[in-house]
Amino acid sequence: MSPHSAAALARHDHAAGAQDHLATAASQGRVVGLGRTSGQDGDVERLGKALAGEHAAVFAYGLIGARTTGALRARATRAFDAHRARRDQLRGFIAGRGGKPAEPEASYSLPVVPSTQAEAVRLAVHVETGMTAAYLELAASEDAALRKYAALAMQESVTRSYSFQPSISTPLPGMPSPPPASSPAPSPAQDGE
Numbered sequence: 001m002s003p004h005s006a007a008a009l010a011r012h013d014h015a016a017g018a019q020d021h022l023a024t025a026a027s028q029g030r031v032v033g034l035g036r037t038s039g040q041d042g043d044v045e046r047l048g049k050a051l052a053g054e055h056a057a058v059f060a061y062g063l064i065g066a067r068t069t070g071a072l073r074a075r076a077t078r079a080f081d082a083h084r085a086r087r088d089q090l091r092g093f094i095a096g097r098g099g100k101p102a103e104p105e106a107s108y109s110l111p112v113v114p115s116t117q118a119e120a121v122r123l124a125v126h127v128e129t130g131m132t133a134a135y136l137e138l139a140a141s142e143d144a145a146l147r148k149y150a151a152l153a154m155q156e157s158v159t160r161s162y163s164f165q166p167s168i169s170t171p172l173p174g175m176p177s178p179p180p181a182s183s184p185a186p187s188p189a190q191d192g193e
Contacts, residue, residue, distance in 0.1 A: 076120070083131070135153045
């Protein structure tokens with residue numbers, strides 16, 4: 001992931017200050033044999049970054065599922081299954097384009113290890129926000145099918161995030177928040193009249 005993309009991801013979650021964890025996982029998507037970042041090679045690199053994010057999401061939801069009960073556990077299990085399916089699809093896309101899919105890390109740094117339902121919800125929202133951002137780069141592919149795939153994956157992540165915590169923190173989830181509006185400068189007509 002480019003430094004500009006990583007900085008944008010870090011700015012996105014200014015309230016929690018923890019978005020860099022999944023961004024770091026996504027940036028560690030190692031794909032063998034890449035040299036260029038355009039065309040099919042660029043797609044393999046973008047797919048690798050999304051795959052790394054999915055590896056981290058599967059890890060996080062495994063932890064959430066192990067530490068929750070009832071309806072929250074059922075929702076976390078559905079999310080775990082969805083991310084695992086996306087992970088497997090991404091592996092196939094990478095291999096089909098001649099790349100070597102990265103394997104998951106043994107562990108991932110998370111902003112919180114949930115011990116309460118509220119912390120589990122916060123982690124789930126963090127994961128989904130991170131995945132929305134991870135698929136944003138893939139949406140820039142020249143391949144229309146990959147753009148559609150990325151758009152649908154972002155839509156699913158935003159929907160899941162909202163199901164855990166029904167609030168919208170940014171106008172376009174996955175994008176950095178706009179800078180705060182500054183007060184308008186007085187116009188010359190207002191000063192002289």
